Amino acid sequence: MKNIPFPNHHFTPKKKLETILLIASAYNTMTQRFHVELLDMGYKVSVEIFLNDEVTREVVKNVNPDLIIAPFLKDAIPEDVWRKHICIIIHPGIKGDRGPSSLDWAILNNEQEWGVTALQADLEMDAGDIWASTNFTLAGETKSDLYRGKVTQAAITCLKEISINFLTEGYKPEPLDYTKTDVKGSWRNYLKQKQRAINWDQDTTETIVRKIKSADSQPGLLDQTIGQPMYLYGAYAENGMTGTPGEIIAQRNGAICCATVDGAVWISVLKQKNKGDKTFFKLPATLVLKDYLQDIPEIATPITLEPNVMTFRDIWYEQKNEVGYLHFQFYNGAMNTEQCKRLREAYIYARSQTTKVIVLMGGSSFWSNGIHLNVIEAAEDRALESWNNINAMDDFVLEVLSTDNQTTIAAMQANAAAGGVMMALSADYVYAREGIVLNPHYKLMGLYGSEYWTYSLVQRVGNSQAKSLTEKCMPISTKSAQEIGLIDDYYGKDSNEFCHWITQKAEAIAQNLPLESNFLPQEKMSFTKALVLEEHRQRELREMKQNFVSFEYNNSRYNFVYKIRQQNCSVKKNLAVHNCRDGLQQEA
Template sequence: MKLLLLAHAFNGLTQRLHCALRGAGHEVSVELDISDAVTEEAVALADPDLVIAPFLKRRIPESVWSVRPCLVVHPGPPGDRGPAALDWAVLRGDVEGGVTVLQAIGDFDAGPVWAWRTFALRRDASKASLYRHEVTQAAVEAVLEAVDRLRAGAMAPASPPHLPPPPTWGGGWQGPVPAAQRAIDWSRDDTASVLRKLRSADGHPGVADVLFGRSCRLHDAHEASAAALQRAPAGAPGSLVARRGPALLRRTVDGGVWIGHVRCEPPPGQPALKLAATRAFAAESAALPELEVPLQRDAAEWDELHYAESGADGQRVGWLAFDFHNGAMSTRQCERLRDALRLVRMRDTQVLVLQGGTDFFSNGIHLHDIEAAAQDAGDSAADASWRNINAIDDVVLELLTLTDRLTVALMRGNAGAGGCWLGFAADIVWAHGGVVLNPHYKNMGNLYGSEYWTCTLPRRVGAARAAEVSQRVMQGRLPLSAAEAVSLGLVDAVLNAGSDGLPQAAQTRALALAAAHNHAERIATKQRARAEDEAHQALAAYRDQELQQMHRNFYGFDPSYHVARHHFVTRKPHAWTPRHLATHRP
């Protein structure tokens, strides 16, 4: 079928559907929802069999839905209506959520139901994480089912199942969550209540609060362990008592929470940026004690980095896990990961698994942090970009030169730009079946890219295919499913285990690698290949060539990168749909 995806933005769900629908053999184009007139023009040009709206903030115009079928993805179970179904579900503590695919009519979420899915809600997950995993997976399944039914000529929608309503909810319209219902009373709310409120607003809009006398919105919350609370100074509920990495420790009536990121009310004329809490309140944070933890520790003790080992002597697997909020890696975070790699290379392991976060493996350099540097006296966005790209290059260099063991990148979540090439630098890449990869840079103001991609690309796909794959991936700029990445040679295997089973599936594979009879032979082959590659062209030469191009992007006369970055972090509305997405436009 000819399909047109109509979306407010080309977000993760829309990208996953783009991959899945293309993989199912459909012809897919995209139009961003800018205005009714633009939508009408897009439908006239594309002449689709079906319009699918995965992510909208406005109604589809009647001039479109009245003349051709339009399906809307609603992140709530059948009978639910309104723009904040997931917010309410997390805030209430529901145990079940759902996704419904409805036919568009004149009212929001009120049309005939063509397909649906329900799922269990993870108790410790934020709204944003649920959307990226359970909602996205359910939406893909439901949309594919609805498309198949329409393609087969079904004349009537599906009959919604009988769903017992969650406690306190009887279905029907639910508007946005009032700010008062998410407001935290630090003198009364226990830790569970605080986390539920924060997680229900994570991603957007965040919970309005005050830190150090300044209005801001709180994001990225983690429960503090009993051990951390014992080490931290005493304080009344609501007081800020310690720091760790990006986060500030705030006491509750029965414990405490780490607040990882904030979006402060900016001075007039400046953008509101989401930054690490210790970055946004650098001077105030410096006065608090730092509760450092070792890299190898109990996994229940929160930090951005964690290391563990498994397996018998001589068959050991090291697991270096990193989980950076939204996959963005600031200079500080890159330096921490680089130092961790230097530390774990001293361990006697046969395999090292580099495990990214549940939601994102990595999205490369930290654009919000770079944007903030433009407001700092004595700094600039160009200088911050230069520091950040060199810092992430240092991380990749550690991985590329770790030649005495096999390295594996485990992509549990999506990855983009330099974050993809960080993973591709490993000897072996495993990706979850639902992962979407965007291993290109040009969407961010025509960036050239670094992270040794010019070395890694031919190494992974072969010299004969390097030009072809580069043209498709780096110039085509379309998202890739994990399966597509395997077909190109960028990923070695897709792990289709569910989220709960993925760590065990990866563990089994990694232990098998470490215990393989030909392990020593593989290491010798790897070392010879690295030596031959270095003799042909040194890693330093690849880096220098890439950074020459990046220096022009950061400091040159063309401001495209700085403009694109500013628009990205400030969420500027789209004025047009990029032509690589809108293939229906000439």
Template sequence: MRILLLTHAFNSLTQRLGAELRQRGHLVSVEFDISDSVTEEAASLFAPDLIVAPYLRRAIPESVWQHTVCLIVHPGLEGDRGPSALDWAIMNQRTAWGVTVLQAESEMDAGPVWASANFAMRAASKASLYRNETTQAATAAVLQAVEHFTAGNFVPQRKSSSQWQPLIKQADRVINWQRDDTASVLRKINAADGFPGVADTLFDQPCHLFDAWPEATLRGAPGVVIAQRETALLRATVDGAVWLGHVKRTGSIKLPATLAFAQEAATVPHAPLPDWWRAPAPTWQDIAYEEAGDVGYLHFEFYNGAMSTRQCERLRTALLWAQQRPTRVLVLLGGHDFWSNGIHLNVIEAASLNGGSAADESWRNINAMNDLALAFITTTQQITVAAIGGNTGAGGCFLARAADQVWVRDGVMLNPHYKNMGNLYGSEYWTYLLPRRVGPEAAQAIMHNRQPLTAQGALQIGLTDACLSGDVAAFRAEIASMATRLANAPALPEQLAAKAEARASDEAAKPLSAYRDEEMAHMHRNFYGFDSSYHIARHHFVQKSLASWTPRHLALHRELGWKLP
């Protein structure tokens, strides 16, 4: 079938659905929901058999759904209606939630149901639940709905009753720091994480709060900022304290809290952790190390997978320290939602907003990423594994590929390319790492096509080495089992020797420094050259500018010479 994905943005759910539907033989095109006329034009050009809307912020025009079946992905249980479904589910402490695929009609979220899937809730942010449980349930429900539609004899059922939940407002999210306990504060920020955040004040300045973490030991007067650690500020509650990782000041962009309030936080005491080992009690810790037998596990939980210059430098320091531990296998695990998405575009943008140079900060950041990748590539005393449990993009994909083995959780999406960010060339030694895995032609195709890959798709083309269970707990258990077997393998010394020999041979053929110099010559033009595409694209990305057109590599129906099959 021809299936048109109509969406507000090419988010992780839209990427996943597009890839899954293509794998099942459907011809899929994407159109951003910009206006009624644009949607009508897309429907006319592509003449889809079915329209699927994974992520919308407004209604599909009647002129479209009257002529073509349009399936809406609603992040709520059957009978739930309204634009803030997941927000309310978190606020109301629901233990189970779901996704419903229903047909578009004049009344919002009231159409007949084609499929649904439920999931258990966990204590997490809205953004995390959306990227994981919601996306998994939505994928299952949409695929089932498409099967029902293809069968031709399925009759969708209309719910006999439903409950409308209004748009959640900031008044519903207000934190009373003199009354709300830690659990309440976490719940309110979690329910608003990603967008729009909780409207509040810090240092008597209005802002929105994101990225909250509990603190087990430090205490202070309720509402007072009592400590800072790297990018996070610690604010006391009536029964404990909460770390605030990111904020958005009025008129600015979302930034690490200590950067957004750098001047105001100058006198706030620092509360550093003593070392890289995982803290024994809940706290804010973005880099944490653990060991189990002969296996070391280095975790890095960076918000949205973005890695600033300092975060890259700190992770490299932790990596070099972990390399000196008496282990045989070293596993790098990113965060729950993202492994890595490469350089930190928001921090780079902040440099230009604060009178500095975005080009200079971009240059510092990519060099720090390269230094980190180099340390990973040249690890000789351990077998290295990148265990990817969350979505990964751009430089993050090639930082992972710097490992000896790459294991990916099923359901994760990988975007191993750079050009969508203003024709950025990319670095992180991709010109060395990618062709040697997939071949020169496939490497160029990946970079040119700019399409996301599923975990299964990445394995099939040779980019990765294993696709593990989609269940998070099972994925982690598989990592531990496989890493332990690897560490205990009798042939491990021979593997390490072969690894060192291969690296020496590659270095003799063409030094890593040559790959880096070539890549960085391109990156220098991206950052400092006459073509400002990267800076424009970064600005619009950071500012969350509304799309004015659908990228041509996504919209098949807008390609020159497009004709209906």
């Protein structure tokens, strides 16, 4: 391990890289991915959720890290910290890009290539020396999908390059120099709503979808839907309907369809603009506009894919070579009662087809995050809606567990949490895209959990590991998940690579070819198994029924839905943790 000169900063670099401190504004997807990746690489990792400069200084003093990395940070690291320690900022932009709305501008301007740059903290925002940079192509993703997918993967590539550069003798980061041909970015200000506002009389469908995607999932695109200010999310092009531009012409499965100058656009999620002290949160569009849609027709669509049809669907089925693929793409991975019921009906349809394998594909944005906390918060009787939602989830999981004429595969191509992880375990085989993050726990939401986790999780990892996963409440990487038997295998840097691999796996099973797996397929359904499953379900639901009326659950859900950042010590201590590879050291 070698010494590294940094003439522009007033500190003496260390000769080792063992302890890394992550400073972030939130324990979001990016921060979690960095956390688990660094643990897998063998480093001692501390995570600090930024509250203020003084707390940050104290943490840095106590941890005394070899390296500080900020995967997602909205605040500036105190100058006295970055002058004494190497601090790397992960910026979601190409070399030279600067400013707070990098991804928004990239999507709005229809950039064909974008990237991630790792910068050393300095006086000027995003202007520090460059430690690593990775580019990728854009393919019409939403801002949030891009961030969770290609941006995060590129950031991990940068992370690995940083770790090599840190220990390379004589290495000096690259100063930002706009005269270089590969420095193509520039400073761009915060992207304001008026700069991406929809002009319904002029904007094409493609333009409107791109504008909404540039603000999805934050801050949302502000528009005057039905004459009221609303933030729009979850946009899909429609080429089979038309009407007066800007008018709502159809509804389907929670989404509304608005006519454009050359077609129409589906909007699946809305959020009302805050009014004074009254704040609102995201909900299915038809739930927000339920008092205005009495005369708007409900236009159904078949579950099977149709060629060359652009439209909105959150559940669809396709079949090839004796394999059925059931897709479910729910916004932010949340599944409300109605969606769970429709997914169960779609699965029953899949079971009725002449296939040997059924693959649960989930979506490219999320596999599943379990019950829909926002819809529950909006309900008149929140405990009742919670109860209905979890029972609908359980009904779907039971269908999968009861499948005995086909082999089932859970193909997790995106992140999953809580009941979404447990839902995947109901399949015979569980595969994941390399690099997704799993959170197999409920406790932080004040819930015991259901989805037959006390049966499926314990079967896969054993009682001790199941308790550890559900009690420690920390994310787990695909590498670690495979090592403990939570999943069977992982592969693929992106969804395309993963889906191709899954197709090969599924068709091999359909052809009765042997597979490498440490986990045996689910036991065939029998009277005894049915009784066992019912016993597990009833035990879980007894706990959940008590949870649903508890202060802990209702308060945690409220804070989650309204995005209330808690700053009391007990909450902070859950996240400001000191970790080593064998697990978490949490303070009570």
